[in-house]
Amino acid sequence: EQQEEDTLRELRLFLRCVTDRLILDRRFKAFSKPVDKEQVPDYLTVVRHPMDLSTVLSKIDRQKYITVREYLHDVDQIWENALEYNPEDDPYDRQIRHRACALKDTVHAIIKDELKEDFERSCEQIKETR
Numbered sequence: 241e242q243q244e245e246d247t248l249r250e251l252r253l254f255l256r257c258v259t260d261r262l263i264l265d266r267r268f269k270a271f272s273k274p275v276d277k278e279q280v281p282d283y284l285t286v287v288r289h290p291m292d293l294s295t296v297l298s299k300i301d302r303q304k305y306i307t308v309r310e311y312l313h314d315v316d317q318i319w320e321n322a323l324e325y326n327p328e329d330d331p332y333d334r335q336i337r338h339r340a341c342a343l344k345d346t347v348h349a350i351i352k353d354e355l356k357e358d359f360e361r362s363c364e365q366i367k368e369t370r
């Protein structure tokens with residue numbers, strides 16, 4: 241009913257606010273758009289579930305996330321993919337892994353600091369009834 245739609249609207253606003261801050265952070269530029277499959281032809285053979293911050297934004301607007309847990313599952317996919325595809329002990333891979341770890345720690349710290357527990361609980365409740 242209307243209260244549920246109000247809750248999900250507030251969730252989308254919160255998730256856009258968090259995602260916009262990540263996209264604005266220069267450290268996370270490599271994560272802001274899909275990896276170019278033409279430029280990196282083996283990417284899809286290594287990374288089974290590509291994800292990036294622009295795709296996350298699109299999913300927010302298409303109302304794909306009903307809980308913060310579902311959002312975090314996609315954002316975690318972003319940095320996990322980067323660690324998987326860039327494992328070498330060379331300066332480029334080390335730098336993108338460092339940035340992937342920073343993305344992980346940043347998004348989890350924002351959620352811990354800014355998400356009220358009972359708000360996520362009411363989102364999970366809505367998810368169960370659907």
Ligand SMILES: COC(=O)N1C[C@@H]2C[C@@H]3O[C@]2(Cc2nccnc23)C1
Pocket residue numbers: 270271275276279280321322325326336
């Ligand atoms: C999240 O981003 C990544 O995991 N990567 C890995 C790819 C390999 C390397 O850097 C990436 C893009 C790229 N494009 C052209 C040539 N080489 C590259 C970004």
